[in-house]
Amino acid sequence: MRQFLDDLHVPHTLDAPLAPETWYGVGGPAAVLARPSSAQQLAALAARAHEQGLPVHVLGSGANLLVADAGVPGLVVKLSDACFRRVEINGNIVTAGAGADLAKLVLQTAKTGLSGLECIAGVPASIGGAVRMNAGGRFGDIGRVVRRVKVMDSSGHVYYRDREDLAFSYRKSSIVAKFILEAELELTPDDPDALMQEVKRIFMLKSESQPLGDHSAGCAFKNPSPGPDGSPRSAGKLLDQAGLKGFRVGGAEVSPQHANFTVAHPGCTAADILAVLDHAQRVVFEKFGVKLEREVVVWP
Ligand SMILES: Cc1cc2nc3c(=O)[nH]c(=O)nc-3n(C[C@H](O)[C@H](O)[C@H](O)COP(=O)(O)OP(=O)(O)OC[C@H]3O[C@@H](n4cnc5c(N)ncnc54)[C@H](O)[C@@H]3O)c2cc1C
Structure with missing residues (x-):
């Protein structure tokens, strides 16, 4: 495994504990946990793993993950370097790196007077994990505001996918590329005070009904499809x-x-x-x- 990484100069840890990387706080180590410091490093790493048939897992903020006690063979990649956490706001378009923190972005956009993310206040996630899982709840989901995503496939090739090519459904996106690198979100100008009130309201509702202080991965199961009479089931x-x-x-x-x-x-x-x-x-x-x-x- 050491040889696999030797000439790539990607920051990494061998036999890296994953429990502290997840909200559950349980589970074994990754054979390698790599934190590339550029998209070029990530591409080289992905290509090498692809050539050698090494399994690759992408870690976001670990809020929807359960790692087995025996750990994860192969490579786990975390896009936590500053270059993957950049956020740019240009008018009503927000471009956020995969490693950026969703909770911070919810607050930042609300304070800036941009509506669209307040509906997912209180959902712990990286942008990459939120887009992959189409994070959301009864007030809406992130998929509704995604304009395009920048992705990298498992051999290191980077490309964009526009809204027209994407489908978001309940806790699911149609993105098959291995790595989500960045998401462009199209938000709607609105009153910052009203948006902050909404963020607080939704966060309070969530914290009243969910054990947010405990170690968990949020909802363990998806809601089943509607019953025979068409009524929603929880x-x-x-x-x-x-x-x-x-x-x-x-x-x-x-x-x-x-x-x-x-x-x-x-x-x-x-x-x-x-x-x-x-x-x-x-x-x-x-x-x-x-x-x-x-x-x-x-x-x-
Ligand atoms: C207290 C609590 C409350 C929660 N409430 C909600 C809720 O209301 N609504 C909701 O939808 N979810 C909720 N969740 C679950 C979780 O917040 C979401 O699923 C979130 O989207 C996970 O994001 P993450 O960055 O932590 O992803 P991770 O848990 O790290 O990973 C989840 C999946 O996304 C993939 N992934 C992560 N980053 C990338 C990337 N850059 N590129 C490609 N794939 C990637 C991983 O490989 C994995 O398959 C909750 C979780 C907790 C702990």
Whole structure:
């Protein structure tokens, strides 16, 4: 692995713990965690991994990730260098690097008087992770304001994809390129005070109903598609009705506050969390015939 990186001069750590890189705070190490300091370095790294058939994972802020206790073989890439965190505001167009922090951008754009991101106040994410997952909630999602994205494929080739070529759906984007490098967002001018009020309102609503202070990855499962009568179904409600709040394996627990959050207490392992998720999935299927699909991404 050392030889793989030797002549590339990419900042990296071998056998790097990933638990501190995720909101769950559990899981094993990455064989290599690389933090390239330019797009050129990233391209060289991607091309080398591609040539050698090495698995590559891209890490955002780790807010939707569960890393297995055995860790991740191969390469994990984090776009945390300043060159991937730049934010530029030009009129109502905001260009944000993949590594930029979404929560900060929500505040910055609201204060600047640009509307479009206040609907995702309180969602922890990097821009890359938010675009990949189409982060959102009942008030809207990031996909609605994406004008184009700059991406890099797994062999290091960089290109743009415009809104017309992109599809965003519930917690999903159609972007298949390995790396999202940058997103251009088209926002709408609005009153900064009203926008800040809205950010606060949405953040308060979220913090009243969700255990934001605990270690979690947000909602563990996606909401299932509407029932036979066309009415929307909530994964959290099904988990609650199945009596799963407070269900615990080791250090993992279905949050007593919000049944779709599985939280990690001290000493928790990834295996504990997976056991809780598997059990919850099974119980909901047995009781309601609904197969819940995980929203949390599990590595490897
Ligand atoms: C307390 C809490 C509350 C949450 N509430 C919400 C909510 O209301 N709505 C919501 O949608 N989500 C919510 N989440 C989940 C999470 O915030 C989102 O899924 C977010 O989009 C994850 O972004 P990230 O940068 O942390 O991505 P990560 O968790 O690091 O990665 C998620 C996926 O995106 C990929 N990825 C990350 N960066 C890139 C990149 N640059 N290029 C290509 N792929 C990339 C990863 O490979 C992985 O597949 C919550 C999470 C927590 C912990």
